[in-house]
Amino acid sequence: MRSTILILILVVVIALVGSAMATPPGKTVEYEGGWAGKVIYDGTIHGTEKGMKCPDCHPAIFPMKKAPPGTYKMADMIAGKNCGVCHNGTKAFSSKSFADCAKCHKQAEEKK
Ligand code: HEC
Ligand code: HEC
Numbered sequence: 001m002r003s004t005i006l007i008l009i010l011v012v013v014i015a016l017v018g019s020a021m022a023t024p025p026g027k028t029v030e031y032e033g034g035w036a037g038k039v040i041y042d043g044t045i046h047g048t049e050k051g052m053k054c055p056d057c058h059p060a061i062f063p064m065k066k067a068p069p070g071t072y073k074m075a076d077m078i079a080g081k082n083c084g085v086c087h088n089g090t091k092a093f094s095s096k097s098f099a100d101c102a103k104c105h106k107q108a109e110e111k112k
């Protein structure tokens with residue numbers, strides 16, 4: 001019982017620390033993603049694995065500070081803004097292909 005509480009506290013602490021971190025390699029940013037499910041932007045994949053540099057995204061595409069929930073909309077993405085600057089089917093997988101929604105949106109049962 002006591003260890004269950006300790007584990008719960010640990011989980012909360014890790015979640016709080018994680019949400020205060022930035023997107024350089026090793027860091028992630030999470031979005032609620034509406035009914036389509038949670039989206040995780042991963043700084044390791046974008047930076048270390050795909051070799052993108054900070055100025056590829058900052059400050060032209062994204063502020064270096066997490067914007068309020070709901071700032072980024074699918075309609076804007078499909079129009080080639082925010083994530084859609086690259087996720088347009090040319091530089092990276094598309095934001096409007098139904099085959100690719102799940103590459104960004106994770107439903108609860110398939111959370112990593
Ligand atoms: C492929 C695009 C991309 C690259 C490259 C990138 N970032 Fe980010 N960064 C983002 C996105 C997306 C966010 C979240 C913005 C939002 O939600 O408003 C973000 C947010 C941040 C934040 C704020 C995090 C927070 O939780 O408040 C910092 C700090 C940051 N980035 C620093 C960096 C640094 C330093 C680099 C280079 C090592 C870098 N980023 C490279 C896309 C990128
Ligand atoms: C490149 C990653 C990416 C892809 C691909 C993607 N989305 Fe999103 N989606 C996001 C992000 C980021 C948000 C903003 C979430 C937030 O702020 O809560 C979002 C938001 C949403 C929302 C919330 C309401 C809105 O309009 O913004 C819905 C619904 C949604 N996406 C559906 C879809 C569907 C359906 C597809 C496939 C056709 C799709 N998404 C493909 C990243 C993606």
Ligand code: HEC
Nearest residue numbers: 039040041045050056057082083085086091092093103104
């Ligand atoms: C500067 C270009 C750029 C921007 C902006 C960008 N991405 Fe990406 N992203 C990429 C590239 C390149 C890949 C590699 C996949 C590919 O080639 O299709 C990738 C891969 C991904 C993946 C797949 C990770 C995996 O499991 O392999 C996700 C999820 C993702 N991006 C989400 C996002 C979200 C969400 C945003 C906006 C908040 C975003 N990206 C903005 C270029 C970008």
